[in-house]
Amino acid sequence: MTSTTFIQLELACLFITFLLGAYNLAKAKSVIKSIVSFSILDTSLILIFLIKTSRSGDTPPIATPETLQTIVDPLPQAMMIMAILINAAIISVGLMMSIKLFHYHGSLDWDDIFERRTK
Amino acid sequence: MILFICFLFLPLLTGTLLFSVGHTRFNGLIFLTQSLLSVLWGILAFVSIGDLSAPLTYTLGNVTPLLGITFKLDLLGLLFTAMTCIGFWYVWLFIWPDRKEDQKFIFFLSTLQSTLLALFTVNDLFSLFVLIESMTLLCSILIMYKRDVYAVRAGLYYLIYNSWAMILYLIGVLWLYQLTGTLDIDTFRALQPQLADTSNYQFALMFILTAVGIKSAIFPLFVWLPPAHSAAPTAVSALLSGLIVKVGLYMLLRLNLLAETTQMTELFMVLGLISAIFGALAAMLQSDMKRILAFHTVSQVGLITFGLGLGGSKGEWGAMLHLFNHFTFKSLLFLSVGLIVLKTGERRLKCYQGLWQWHKPLSLCLVIGILGITGFPLMNGALSKMLIKYGAEGQWATLALQAVNLGTLISFTKLFLILFGKPSEVLQKSVPPKGASLLTPFFMAVVTLVALPLELYLLSMVAPELSAAFYYKWSTDVFSYGLFAILAYVVYKFALTPILKKHPHFAHEDVSFNNGIIASIVFLAGMGLYMM
Numbered sequence: 001m002t003s004t005t006f007i008q009l010e011l012a013c014l015f016i017t018f019l020l021g022a023y024n025l026a027k028a029k030s031v032i033k034s035i036v037s038f039s040i041l042d043t044s045l046i047l048i049f050l051i052k053t054s055r056s057g058d059t060p061p062i063a064t065p066e067t068l069q070t071i072v073d074p075l076p077q078a079m080m081i082m083a084i085l086i087n088a089a090i091i092s093v094g095l096m097m098s099i100k101l102f103h104y105h106g107s108l109d110w111d112d113i114f115e116r117r118t119k
Numbered sequence: 120m121i122l123f124i125c126f127l128f129l130p131l132l133t134g135t136l137l138f139s140v141g142h143t144r145f146n147g148l149i150f151l152t153q154s155l156l157s158v159l160w161g162i163l164a165f166v167s168i169g170d171l172s173a174p175l176t177y178t179l180g181n182v183t184p185l186l187g188i189t190f191k192l193d194l195l196g197l198l199f200t201a202m203t204c205i206g207f208w209y210v211w212l213f214i215w216p217d218r219k220e221d222q223k224f225i226f227f228l229s230t231l232q233s234t235l236l237a238l239f240t241v242n243d244l245f246s247l248f249v250l251i252e253s254m255t256l257l258c259s260i261l262i263m264y265k266r267d268v269y270a271v272r273a274g275l276y277y278l279i280y281n282s283w284a285m286i287l288y289l290i291g292v293l294w295l296y297q298l299t300g301t302l303d304i305d306t307f308r309a310l311q312p313q314l315a316d317t318s319n320y321q322f323a324l325m326f327i328l329t330a331v332g333i334k335s336a337i338f339p340l341f342v343w344l345p346p347a348h349s350a351a352p353t354a355v356s357a358l359l360s361g362l363i364v365k366v367g368l369y370m371l372l373r374l375n376l377l378a379e380t381t382q383m384t385e386l387f388m389v390l391g392l393i394s395a396i397f398g399a400l401a402a403m404l405q406s407d408m409k410r411i412l413a414f415h416t417v418s419q420v421g422l423i424t425f426g427l428g429l430g431g432s433k434g435e436w437g438a439m440l441h442l443f444n445h446f447t448f449k450s451l452l453f454l455s456v457g458l459i460v461l462k463t464g465e466r467r468l469k470c471y472q473g474l475w476q477w478h479k480p481l482s483l484c485l486v487i488g489i490l491g492i493t494g495f496p497l498m499n500g501a502l503s504k505m506l507i508k509y510g511a512e513g514q515w516a517t518l519a520l521q522a523v524n525l526g527t528l529i530s531f532t533k534l535f536l537i538l539f540g541k542p543s544e545v546l547q548k549s550v551p552p553k554g555a556s557l558l559t560p561f562f563m564a565v566v567t568l569v570a571l572p573l574e575l576y577l578l579s580m581v582a583p584e585l586s587a588a589f590y591y592k593w594s595t596d597v598f599s600y601g602l603f604a605i606l607a608y609v610v611y612k613f614a615l616t617p618i619l620k621k622h623p624h625f626a627h628e629d630v631s632f633n634n635g636i637i638a639s640i641v642f643l644a645g646m647g648l649y650m651m
Contacts, residue, residue: 045286
């Protein structure tokens with residue numbers, strides 16, 4: 001298998017993963033499942049973008065006069081590290097909030113949480 | 120330059136300092152910071168207004184603007200940062216009597232303030248994503264701050280739904296980066312005319328516009344808004360409804376998304392009108408005070424989107440002014456209602472009969488807010504609504520705008536009628552608010568009242584024909600407002616009240632999380648089909 005077809009295959013798999021994540025987000029009844037599918041969505045998006053912005057044979061983005069032609073575009077790498085960070089923060093806050101929700105309510109079902117506040 | 124950096128980071132610095140010192144005695148420092156910030160805004164505005172063609176910019180690390188993170192304070196940035204400054208004045212004043220010892224709350228709020236200031240000045244697409252995500256995170260923590268089931272659920276709903284929106288935005292931004300090789304907003308806007316017709320650009324736009332739709336609560340995507348705005352602590356709901364829901368509109372304006380593609384613009388205008396009508400209709404059916412106001416946010420944001428899509432000097436000025444005006448009177452309404460809720464511990468509308476006799480100044484604030492939002496001809500809402508209405512003159516939309524006006528009036532008749540009669544049992548049992556806590560509604564009432572003359576003055580400087588149009592159309596507006604008010608009362612009395620008595624369950628319908636996600640996917644797919 002040549003490297004181009006391999007990359008194509010990878011991209012196809014990641015795209016399917018992304019769609020699965022979206023499907024799960026739309027179907028999941030539990031808060032935890034929603035957060036997990038959000039994480040799946042996010043990871044597949046980051047990987048797709050990293051593959052799309054690099055060519056095979058690229059070296060890490062450390063520029064010296066010799067490697068200047070072969071290094072990978074550094075901006076997407078920096079962006080994706082930031083995106084990973086942000087999404088880690090969101091997932092951790094989401095999980096923390098679902099723990100609180102379970103303590104208060106005893107259930108993590110989106111539809112089950114019907115109690116309405118009057119105060 | 121140093122002033123600009125101080126302006127962006129001062130609240131963050133104060134919040135962190137107070138939180139790490141841990142001594143509640145120094146909490147008053149936030150007022151000093153806030154005053155300093157307002158003064159700084161004044162200086163920066165004075166400097167910027169002098170030369171509008173070259174706005175104040177600062178690039179972190181002193182590299183070329185294309186490579187680094189650039190902050191830019193142009194006219195749009197000035198408007199939104201002004202709103203942030205005013206907004207945080209009432210937030211600090213409102214939380215001070217009850218929560219002055221709560222350092223965590225102060226820390227989150229001041230971090231949010233810095234985030235907002237940076238968001239409204241930053242000049243690249245990816246930093247915008249980062250800052251909006253941090254804003255979402257902070258807001259969800261603030262929404263669930265009351266720590267009960269309803270608040271935590273609303274916070275989670277807000278967090279995951281808005282993060283999903285930002286994933287869509289990220290897809291759009293990454294697609295644009297592949298296409299243009301830049302993230303700088305100025306470069307992007309310069310390239311826009313060449314890109315406008317390519318299918319790649321349209322594809323990226325589709326994702327970004329869905330994200331904007333979710334952020335600014337356009338019709339099928341507003342599902343996160345009513346629970347979030349009604350569950351949050353009062354000061355936070357006022358801020359959410361007045362300022363933070365407009366981040367989506369800010370993205371529309373900053374990225375100039377509606378200017379180049381006429382097809383898209385028409386779609387957004389129609390969606391804006393639908394959400395304006397839908398919001399007013401849904402607000403009529405509610406029985407909870409805060410939910411009425413939350414649905415009105417959907418309605419008014421739809422109106423602003425319509426104005427933005429309309430273009431032309433009338434539509435644009437109308438939308439911009441309505442953006443500010445909606446901030447003033449919606450904050451005022453949320454603050455006065457929130458103060459009553461705080462004192463009585465009740466949120467159902469029928470428990471407030473006889474509000475006028477219970478507390479006259481607060482009722483007066485409520486009346487000012489109601490007159491403002493319904494567009495009473497002496498209030499600021501009238502000017503912006505009139506500009507949007509006459510910008511759409513001769514089109515089919517005028518009729519729809521009249522329907523929006525009528526809907527707004529009907530649902531606020533409901534709120535207005537609680538002023539009359541004898542105080543109810545709930546009100547008689549509770550102590551009326553006194554002293555410092557009344558300061559915030561008064562402050563916002565003054566801002567609302569002062570806004571009209573200021574805006575007229577501004578318009579007479581920049582676009583004299585628009586302010587002249589206001590004076591000219593004034594008498595017809597008084598007449599139509601009176602007519603509509605009578606009509607609204609009749610509809611409320613003889614049509615709405617019987618319906619609500621028969622079907623009280625209308626008030627408690629919330630769209631579930633899964634259906635919300637499905638709605639956004641359908642919206643995305645529909646937009647793709649529409650563009651093909």
